[in-house]
Amino acid sequence: QVQLVESGGGLVQPGGSLRLSCTASRIAFTFYTMRWYRQAPGKQRELAASITPGGTTNYAVSVKGRFTISRDNAKHTMYLQMNSLKPEDTAVYYCNAEWKISYWGQGTQVTVSS
Numbered sequence: 496q497v498q499l500v501e502s503g504g505g506l507v508q509p510g511g512s513l514r515l516s517c518t519a520s521r522i523a524f525t526f527y528t529m530r531w532y533r534q535a536p537g538k539q540r541e542l543a544a545s546i547t548p549g550g551t552t553n554y555a556v557s558v559k560g561r562f563t564i565s566r567d568n569a570k571h572t573m574y575l576q577m578n579s580l581k582p583e584d585t586a587v588y589y590c591n592a593e594w595k596i597s598y599w600g601q602g603t604q605v606t607v608s609s
Contacts, residue, residue: 497521497598499590504603507580511607515575517590517600524571527594531564531575533586533605540589544575558584580607 503515515531528547534540544554544564552564563576573590585607590600 499592499598499600501588501590501600501603504588504605506606506608508609509581509607511580512576512578513580513605515577515588515603515605517573517575519571519573519590519592519598522571522592522598523594524592525568527592529564529566529573530591530593531573532589532591533584534589534602535583535586538586543588546573577605580605582607 498520499517501515501517503513505513507513525548528545530545531543532540533543542555543558544552544562546552546564546566554562561579566573585605587602587604589602592598
């Protein structure tokens with residue numbers, strides 16, 4: 496069974512940093528476009544960042560310059576380095592893998608608060 500497992504979430508003060516990881520199993524990872532979505536309380540899920548199999552990245556305007564998405568194909572793992580975190584970054588962050596079919600992780604909570 497395909498699994499996407501996120502980790503690295505937690506509570507951080509404004510201005511702080513976190514690194515999220517998403518490890519995939521039972522998929523041909525190198526073929527998949529990988530994405531980080533986030534969903535804040537009472538809001539719709541939104542795309543934060545994406546990375547193609549070739550390494551092309553895209554970011555939401557709200558995170559550009561602060562977040563960096565990357566992938567390690569050998570480890571079947573995607574990362575999201577989040578710097579200069581703001582309270583409005585508080586959300587559940589979801590990992591998504593897509594190539595002909597889409598898979599989702601269970602989400603990891605990120606809370607930015609003093």
